[in-house]
Amino acid sequence: MINSVRNTVLSILNKNNYGYISPSDFNLFAKQAQLDIFTSFMSDYNEQINKENSRISGTEYADLRKAIEADIDDFSVTNPLQLDSSNKYFLPSLTTTGDEAFFINKVLSYTELLANGTTDGTVVAENQCVDSTADFIEDGVAVGDIVALIADSIVEYVTVLAVTETSITTTGVLWTVTDIPYAVYRPTKKEMERVTHSKITMLENAPLIMPKTDWPAYTQEGIRLTAYPSEISTVGRVVAQYLRFPREPKWTFVSLTSGEPMFDQSQLDYQDFELSLDFENMLVSKILQYAGMSIREITAVQFGQADEQMEKQAKQ
C-alpha cells in the first residue's frame, strides 16, 4: 500500500507544480500519519460505544464497532513478560518482547506453579531437559502442563509430553544447552487486575479480597509491573496481551543514475503501512497535510484537511 499512497501524494502535489517530497521526508510523514490514525482508534471506538448506548448505531453491516475492533486487533499481541527480580516483570519493550506496548489490555498469570529451577542436563534428540535436583513426579507435573524457559534471552513455552522423576520431555526443540532457567505450570491462567498504587496497600490488607494466585493483581511503575501476591515471581508466569505500536513505514528504493528513486520492496528495511486498505485515503490526506506544511503550500494542507474530514464523515 505504501507505494500506492506515495504515488497518490506525489501526483496531487505535482499537479500544480506545488513541489516534491523526498523519500526520507515521505517516510517521516507516513510514520506520523499512521500514528495519528492508530491513536485515534481508541477514541473512535469509545465514540462508537456511546452511539450504541444512545441507540444510534446499527447492527450487522452497520455495526461499525466490529470494524474498529478488527482494526485495533490487528495490533494485538500476546507475549510473556520477562522476569526482572522477585515479583517484578518488565513491561513489553523492544528489548524484552520485540515491540513497544501502546496499551496493555490484559495481563494473565499462571495460577499453579508446580516446579522451577535450572536444568543441569539435556537430551537434545528427545527434546528432554534434566534437573537432577528436582522430583517432577512428586511435584505433580503431568502431561499437558506448560514449561516456561529462557531461550536466547526470550521466554518460550513448551508443553509436557512425558515426565520422569528428574526429566521432562516436551514439544519444541529448545533444550539445546544446559543451565536453562525453567518453571512448570498447570495450563490454567487467571487475569491479573491492574490496581492503582493508592489502592494496592489497602487491598493487600483486606482479608476478603486480598490478591491471591487465583485473584492476582499488579501495579505498574516505569518499565516494570509488580505482581501480587509476591509468590508470582517465576520465569514465564506472567503473560500480557497488548496493542503494540505500528512499525515505522518505510518506502524503500534503488537510486537510478537518472536521479528518480525507484520503489524496491526487496530491501531489508522495507515496511509497508500496517493499517488496512480502508485507511489509504486517510493516509493520503494526512501525508498531504504534512507535506503541504513542509513545502509551504497551504492549498495542499487545506485539500488534505477537507479530504480527511470527508473521510471521517463517511466512516460515521
Place this chain on the structure above:
Amino acid sequence: MYLSQYQYYDNAGQTPRDKNWGSYQYVSLYDIVNNFLLNYTGNHSLVNNEERFKVLFHAKRGIQELNYDAFKEIKALELEVDDQLRFILPSDFVNWVRISVNRNGLLHPLTENAQAVTSKAYLQDSDYDILFDEDGNALSPEFSELDIKRILGQAPTIYLNSGNQYNGHLGYNCDGNWYFGYRMGARFGLQTGTANANPTFAIDKKRGVINFSSIMAGEIVVVEYISDGMEGGDDSLVSVNKLFEEYIYAYINYCILDSKLGVQEYIVNRARKRKTALLRNAKIRISNIHPSRLLMAMRGQDKWIK
C-alpha cells in the same frame, strides 16, 4: 466445567475419591465472579468500569449473608470439654444453633444459661482498692470467684441440676408449674424454661469459649453452628447453592449500583426489588415445601393422642 460420571463418582481416580460428590448443587465463587463480569458488566450494561475486587467483595459479602440465615448449611464440631469446663469455639464459628452433650450415643440438647457464669476480676486490697502493675494495668487473678465456684460446682443455679436448691426433690406439676413439698417451704413453682436437668452453658464470645456448668468436664459436646461460608480463606472451596445463584448476581448488581455515583434512583430501586424477590424465591425453594412432604406431616392427624 461439567464433570464426567467418572470424575464425579471417583474423582478420576485421584484422592480423595469423594471430592466431587454433591458438587453439582453448588456454583463456585470463581464462576460467580466470572459470570457476573461477563454477563452483567460492560459497555452496554448498567455496571461498567468496576474493579474486579469490588465484584469479588460483594460476592463474598452476599455469600456471608446467605450463610447467616438463608442457607441451611449447619456445621457441627465434636470436642471434649476441658477441666476448666471450656469448649473453644470452632475456628470458623459465627453463631451457634444447638449445643448438645453426647451421652451414650444420644445427643442431649443443652440449655443456654441466662445467668452470668463467667466474669473477669481485679485484685483488690483490704480497702477494696484495685491493685495495678507497673504499667498501670489492673491485676487480675486467673479465675474470678464466679468462675471458681462454677468450675468447682459450688455455684447456685436456677436450673434443675446439682447446683439447684430443688435438685433431687420430688415435686409435682400442675397447670405447667412445678410444686414441691412443704419441706421446701411455700413455693410457687419454678420457671419451666429453666426446668432442665442437663448441664447448662454460656458463650463468652470475646474469649472465644463456651463455658459449661460444673459436671461437664470430660464430656463430649457437639456444637452445631453456622459459619460465613468463607472456608478459612480458601476461595476454591467457597460456593453457593444453585438455588441462590441468580440472587447472588442480583445482590452484586444492586450493591454496585447502590454505591455508584449518578445512578438514577429508579434503577437502584429496580435492582433492590429484584434482589429481594430473588432471595424470597430462593428461600422458598430451599425450604423444600412440596406436596409429598406436607402429606407425610398431615398423616399425623389420624394418630390417636392418649
